[in-house]
Every structure is written in C-alpha cells, then in structure tokens.
Amino acid sequence: MIKRLPSLYLLLVGLVLPAILVTLALSASFNYHQAKSSILMEVDRESQNSLKSLNSTISGLLEAYAVNEYEQILGNEIALTPHCALIVEDFNLSKILGSQYITGYIRSSSGKIQSYEPDNPAHKEHLNSCLQRYQTSILSNQDEAIGSLQLYSSDQPLQAELKDTLSQSLLSALLTCVLMAILLMVLSRVFFITPLDQIMAAIGDTDKTGLPNKAIPEQGPRELRALARSMNSMITSVRLSQRDLQQEKDTVNHMAHFDALTGLANRTLFNDRLESGIARAQRHHYKLALLVIDLDHFKRVNDSLGHNAGDQVLTLITQRLSQLIRSDDTLARLGGDEFTIVQEGLDNTDEACYLAQRVLHAIGQPLEVDNQLLYINSSIGISIYPDNGQSSAELLMQADAAMNLAKNEGRNDYRLFDSSLTQDAQEWLTMEARLRKALQQDELEPFFQPQINIRTGQIEGFEALARWISPEEGLISPGRFIPLAEQSGLIEALDLQIIQKSMQHFADWHRQGLNPGILSVNLNARHFQNPALIKTLQDLMSQSGFKTEWLEVEVTETQLMTKPEDAIQVLNQLHDSGIRIALDDFGTGYSSLSYIKRLPITKLKIDQSFIRDLPDDSEDASIVRSVIALAKHLGLEILAEGAETEQQINFLLNNRCDRVQGYFYARPMPADATQLYLTPEPVRA
Numbered sequence: 173m174i175k176r177l178p179s180l181y182l183l184l185v186g187l188v189l190p191a192i193l194v195t196l197a198l199s200a201s202f203n204y205h206q207a208k209s210s211i212l213m214e215v216d217r218e219s220q221n222s223l224k225s226l227n228s229t230i231s232g233l234l235e236a237y238a239v240n241e242y243e244q245i246l247g248n249e250i251a252l253t254p255h256c257a258l259i260v261e262d263f264n265l266s267k268i269l270g271s272q273y274i275t276g277y278i279r280s281s282s283g284k285i286q287s288y289e290p291d292n293p294a295h296k297e298h299l300n301s302c303l304q305r306y307q308t309s310i311l312s313n314q315d316e317a318i319g320s321l322q323l324y325s326s327d328q329p330l331q332a333e334l335k336d337t338l339s340q341s342l343l344s345a346l347l348t349c350v351l352m353a354i355l356l357m358v359l360s361r362v363f364f365i366t367p368l369d370q371i372m373a374a375i376g377d378t379d380k381t382g383l384p385n386k387a388i389p390e391q392g393p394r395e396l397r398a399l400a401r402s403m404n405s406m407i408t409s410v411r412l413s414q415r416d417l418q419q420e421k422d423t424v425n426h427m428a429h430f431d432a433l434t435g436l437a438n439r440t441l442f443n444d445r446l447e448s449g450i451a452r453a454q455r456h457h458y459k460l461a462l463l464v465i466d467l468d469h470f471k472r473v474n475d476s477l478g479h480n481a482g483d484q485v486l487t488l489i490t491q492r493l494s495q496l497i498r499s500d501d502t503l504a505r506l507g508g509d510e511f512t513i514v515q516e517g518l519d520n521t522d523e524a525c526y527l528a529q530r531v532l533h534a535i536g537q538p539l540e541v542d543n544q545l546l547y548i549n550s551s552i553g554i555s556i557y558p559d560n561g562q563s564s565a566e567l568l569m570q571a572d573a574a575m576n577l578a579k580n581e582g583r584n585d586y587r588l589f590d591s592s593l594t595q596d597a598q599e600w601l602t603m604e605a606r607l608r609k610a611l612q613q614d615e616l617e618p619f620f621q622p623q624i625n626i627r628t629g630q631i632e633g634f635e636a637l638a639r640w641i642s643p644e645e646g647l648i649s650p651g652r653f654i655p656l657a658e659q660s661g662l663i664e665a666l667d668l669q670i671i672q673k674s675m676q677h678f679a680d681w682h683r684q685g686l687n688p689g690i691l692s693v694n695l696n697a698r699h700f701q702n703p704a705l706i707k708t709l710q711d712l713m714s715q716s717g718f719k720t721e722w723l724e725v726e727v728t729e730t731q732l733m734t735k736p737e738d739a740i741q742v743l744n745q746l747h748d749s750g751i752r753i754a755l756d757d758f759g760t761g762y763s764s765l766s767y768i769k770r771l772p773i774t775k776l777k778i779d780q781s782f783i784r785d786l787p788d789d790s791e792d793a794s795i796v797r798s799v800i801a802l803a804k805h806l807g808l809e810i811l812a813e814g815a816e817t818e819q820q821i822n823f824l825l826n827n828r829c830d831r832v833q834g835y836f837y838a839r840p841m842p843a844d845a846t847q848l849y850l851t852p853e854p855v856r857a
C-alpha cells in the first residue's frame with residue numbers, strides 16, 4: 173500500500189536526477205569508446221605510413237653507412253610527429269663494430285626528445301609504456317636485410333583527444349538532459365501539477381460545513397478530470413444529504429419545540445422562553461407576567477362534536493390570541509386546552525390584567541366550526557415576576573393556582589395570584605396545579621386490592637385504586653388528591669386514566685393465562701353528565717382487548733344521592749351495555765330502600781366504617797346484619813370493605829357475608845405485585 177509519499181516536485185527531482193546521471197554516464201561511455209576506436213585506427217594508420225616512408229628514406233642511408241644522416245632524419249621525424257619512439261638497428265654497423273648498433277629517439281612523458289640508449293632500463297621501461305610497437309625490416313637494393321626500424325606510437329594524442337571528446341560529450345549530454353528536465357518540468361507543471369494545485373486550492377477553500385465553496389475545476393489530463401468529476405459528484409451528494417439532514421434536524425427541532433396542531437411554542441420552548449424572559453426582566457428591572465389560559469368546558473366540544481371540531485376551535489383561538497400579543501411576548505400551548513402567554517417589559521400589573529381582559533373577550537367571541545356557532549369562554553390565572561415568584565416553576569404553579577381560582581369562582585374571568593390568600597388556600601391551589609401537571613405527565617397509577625370470596629377463598633376480582641407517584645413526594649394516597657380532583661373538575665380525566673391503565677393490566681394478565689376476575693373501578697358521579705361515557709368506556713375496552721363482562725363500576729351512595737334521576741338513567745345504560753354496577757360506601761348515604769330497588773346494581777359494598785369496630789360494637793353489628801339481609805333480599809352480592817382481623821372475618825362469615833376486601837387479605841398493590849399475587853405458587857417460586 174502506498175502511504176505518505178513526499179511532494180510531487182521532490183518525486184520529479186528524485187526521478188529526473190538519476191535519469192540525467194544515467195543518461196550522462198551512458199552517453200559519455202558510448203562517445204568515449206567511439207572516439208577511442210577511431211583515434212586508435214588513426215594512430216595505427218599514421219604510424220604505418222610513417223614507418224613506411226621512414227623505411228624508404230633511410231634504407232639508402234643505412235646502405236651507405238650514413239649514420240649521422242639517418243639519425244638526423246629520425247630526429248626530425250620524431251620532432252614532427254607525436255611518436256613515442258623511433259629506433260633503428262643497423263645490421264651493417266653492428267657487423268663492423270661486433271656488437272649490436274641500435275640508435276634512435278624517445279619522447280619522454282614530459283614531451284622531451286632524447287637519444288635512445290638501449291642499455292638504459294628507464295628507456296626500456298618507457299618503451300613498455302608506449303601505445304603500440306610497429307616494426308619493419310630495412311632492405312638493401314638487393315633485398316638484403318640491413319637493419320630494422322621500430323616505431324612506438326604514443327597514447328598522448330589519444331589521451332588528449334579522448335579527454336576533449338569526453339568533456340564535449342558530457343557537456344552535450346548534460347545540456348540535453350537539462351533541456352529534457354526543463355521540458356519535463358514544464359510539461360508536468362502545465363498538465364499535471366497546475367491542475368492538481370487548482371484542485372487542491374478548490375478543496376482547501378471550504379464553507380463552514382467543510383465542503384468546497386466552488387466546484388472542483390475539471391482540467392488537465394483525463395485521469396485528473398475524472399478525479400475532479402467524481403469529487404464534484406461526491407460533494408454534490410454530500411451537500412444533498414447534508415441538506416436532507418438539516419431538513420430532518422429542523423423538523424425534529426420544530427417538533428421538539430412547537431405544537432403540531434397550532435404551530436405555537438410547546439411546553440419545552442415555553443419553559444426556555446419563560447426562563448430567558450425572567451433573566452431579561454431581572455437585568456432590566458421590569459416586571460413579567462405569566463398568563464395561564466384554560467378554556468372552559470372544552471372537553472364538551474370534543475365529546476359532543478368530535479376531536480376534529482375541537483382541533484378547529486384550538487386553531488381559531490390560536491389565531492385570535494396571536495393577534496393580541498407583541499412580538500416580544502410568547503404565546504404557547506402547553507397541551508389540551510391550556511395556553512400561556514409570557515408578557516415581558518411590564519411597568520405594572522395592570523398591563524397584564526388588561527391583556528387578560530382582551531384574551532377573555534377574544535376567546536368569548538363566537539367561533540364558527542362546521543357551520544355551527546360555538547361560544548367558548550376561558551379562565552385565566554396571572555402570576556407576576558418578581559412580585560409572586562422568582563423561578564419559572566414557581567410562577568407557573570402560581571398562575572395555575574390563580575387559574576383554578578378563576579375556575580372555582582365561576583369561570584370566564586381572570587385572577588391574579590394573590591399572596592394574601594391563606595396558607596391553606598394557597599396550598600390547595602398549588603396542589604391542584606400540581607395534580608393537573610401530574611395527570612398530563614402520567615404520574616398516576618392504579619394499585620389493585622383483591623376482593624375475596626371468604627367461603628371459597630377464591631379471588632373474585634380487584635378494585636383499582638388511584639395512587640399518585642410524585643417525583644418530589646413519592647407515593648401520595650387518594651385521600652389527599654381525590655377531593656381536590658373532584659372540586660377542580662380533574663376527576664373525570666383521573667378516573668379515565670386509572671380505568672384505561674387498569675384495563676390494560678387486566679387484559680395483559682388474561683392474555684398470560686392468569687385469572688384476575690372482575691375489575692372494579694371508581695366512577696365519579698360527574699361522569700353521568702357526559703353523554704359519551706359509555707362510548708368512551710367501550711373505546712377504552714377495545715383499545716386494550718378488555719371484555720365488557722370483566723368490568724364493574726363503583727359509584728358511591730353519597731354521590732348518587734346528589735342527582736338521583738340522572739344517575740338512574742346512566743346506570744341503566746351502563747347495565748344494559750353489560751357492565752356490572754357496585755354501590756360503594758353503602759350505609760353512609762341514607763338511601764331509601766325504594767330508591768335502591770330502582771337502581772340496576774349488582775353489588776353492595778358495606779362501608780369500612782361499619783366493619784372497623786366489629787364484632788364488639790353492637791350498633792355496627794346490627795347495621796351490618798341488616799345490610800346483609802337487605803342485599804340478600806334484593807338478590808345482590810354483598811362485600812364488606814376494610815376487614816382487618818380474623819374476628820371480623822368470622823363475624824362476616826357467620827352473618828352470611830360472602831365477600832371481603834380488606835387488609836386482612838391484602839393491601840392495595842402495584843401492578844407487578846398484583847401479577848405475582850395472581851401467579852400460582854409453583855410458578856411464583
């Protein structure tokens with residue numbers, strides 16, 4: 173794999189330089205050998221010629237014993253030529269002298285010409301260093317050998333000429349290579365490096381997402397153009413997916429901060445705006461108002477005209493409210509029919525009251541929905557920063573409390589949070605606001621208490637009892653919040669939430685092969701005003717897979733007595749649809765026998781206040797006995813609530829009461845513990 177190569181220029185130099193050197197070496201060596209062989213041939217030819225002409229010149233002189241003359245000629249010859257040595261052996265003279273007569277000249281390495289001395293070893297050695305030796309016999313006119321002529325050619329002209337040739341060839345090769353290198357550099361610059369530089373410059377010039385601002389130039393050789401093209405298409409697709417991603421992010425962001433139906437700020441964004449509004453108010457020393465607006469009886473619109481109409485109402489009201497606020501203010505929908513306005517930059521509280529009046533008026537104008545005119549009012553609670561609270565949570569709680577006050581005091585009005593309210597009233601209002609929030613945030617859960625047949629020991633069913641699992645306080649029992657829910661109108665939503673969750677658990681247990689029996693749920697009498705009650709219950713059943721015959725609704729005797737005629741009508745409808753009805757807290761409401769006879773009830777639940785002091789309290793004992801007798805007489809099932817001791821159980825058994833719900837058997841338990849309670853022993857282990 174190729175990793176981390178150096179710059180292209182370095183690469184080119186690295187490639188070109190050795191190429192130049194190799195070319196230089198090759199060309200020099202070629203030229204050298206060429207020159208050498210031609211020079212050698214030239215030297216050879218000249219030496220042969222010289223030898224021949226000397227031979228013919230001096231042969232007569234040798235015959236005539238003209239030693240001086242032929243020595244002179246040899247001297248002249250060596251002086252005029254570059255020969256290394258010219259030597260003659262004179263046979264005639266040798267005969268006369270009785271020893272070899274050898275004469276001639278040598279040219280020393282420094283170029284000096286000396287007479288040749290045959291006995292001088294330096295001269296002999298000099299001859300060995302000459303380039304080539306040529307020899308010829310000198311013949312007389314009668315063709316007798318009268319001597320021999322030796323010519324030693326010199327390598328000095330060869331060396332000089334080779335040196336010249338070598339330097340010339342090196343120079344020209346160098347020039348050629350330099351020219352080629354320049355050409356190569358220019359070509360690579362024009363065709364390769366410049367387009368590459370432009371690509372790199374285009375890639376380097378990026379926007380804030382890291383993508384190039386301009387398209388990558390498609391220039392240079394085919395490969396580079398293809399590279400630039402594929403980079404451009406890659407950048408385009410990255411840009412497109414970035415755009416898609418951004419759009420998705422915007423959508424998610426919008427969904428996270430805005431209400432889908434009205435497009436208003438949702439709870440999250442509202443909280444942010446409220447907090448930053450408080451910070452601004454603190455910095456600039458002005459007041460801020462928080463208005464919590466709740467539509468009166470909005471649920472009726474949904475129940476009678478359907479959710480579509482309800483949505484239209486909310487949208488129309490949003491349009492009206494949007495026209496009332498300034499650009500600095502925040503209008504939000506916290507859910508359902510609850511709107512808020514954060515009004516900033518106030519000098520005094522009156523400005524908030526003025527806005528509240530305008531809101532009441534704007535909402536109160538008739539609304540045309542599905543060709544019908546609807547009249548909807550609202551209740552508004554106002555809290556003021558810094559007068560009523562410092563934190564957003566505090567202000568919201570107080571505005572909620574003030575809104576509940578407006579509702580409790582007749583609706584269609586606004587109330588300012590009033591710190592002069594009594595501690596109890598404030599706590600009540602605050603608690604009510606918290607309960608409203610708890611319902612929205614799903615903090616209520618059903619607990620289940622078994623109803624036992626004391627003759628058989630069988631579980632006949634469970635009563636679902638609401639528990640508020642508050643993140644701040646932990647488990648809150650119904651004694652604290654049911655009366656509050658009843659007064660504030662939250663009880664209907666609370667009941668339905670508990671019923672829906674209980675049905676879900678029951679249906680799950682049935683699916684798992686467990687047998688939880690009958691589910692008893694508490695139903696506040698306010699539901700009787702709701703014409704869609706049965707439909708709502710049926711919807712809840714079909715959503716969870718819960719069967720009608722498993723359901724029993726408990727209504728308290730006291731509540732029935734408030735509007736007895738309405739109650740009879742709704743109970744009959746419930747009964748006709750196959751739902752069982754239990755009369756709760758029996759004995760506390762002074763209902764008449766004739767009235768009970770008209771009710772389609774299946775079960776009487778004796779209130780725990782009559783069981784508590786059994787069997788010692790004789791008055792309670794006789795009441796319980798007569799209630800049991802009454803139930804038997806009317807053919808109703810009877811259940812005693814609140815049995816805690818064995819004596820109480822025995823008393824109930826002896827007096828023919830068949831069913832008990834009490835701590836003696838089990839306390840109300842959360843769903844997981846109930847499931848365990850239902851699971852047969854071996855499996856439970």
Ligand SMILES: Nc1nc2c(ncn2[C@@H]2O[C@@H]3COP(=O)(O)O[C@H]4[C@@H](O)[C@H](n5cnc6c(=O)[nH]c(N)nc65)O[C@@H]4COP(=O)(O)O[C@H]3[C@H]2O)c(=O)[nH]1
Binds near residue numbers: 636663670780840
């Ligand atoms: N001391 C004692 N108490 C026993 C014993 N056995 C059962 N209880 C308690 O008696 C109450 C029976 O429920 P209830 O009469 O319907 O009385 C209920 C019911 O009227 C109301 N409630 C509870 N959940 C709901 C609900 O979801 N909707 C409505 N509308 N009311 C509910 O709140 C009331 C109180 O509920 P809890 O506090 O759960 O109190 C439960 C239960 O825990 C016992 O042996 N000793």
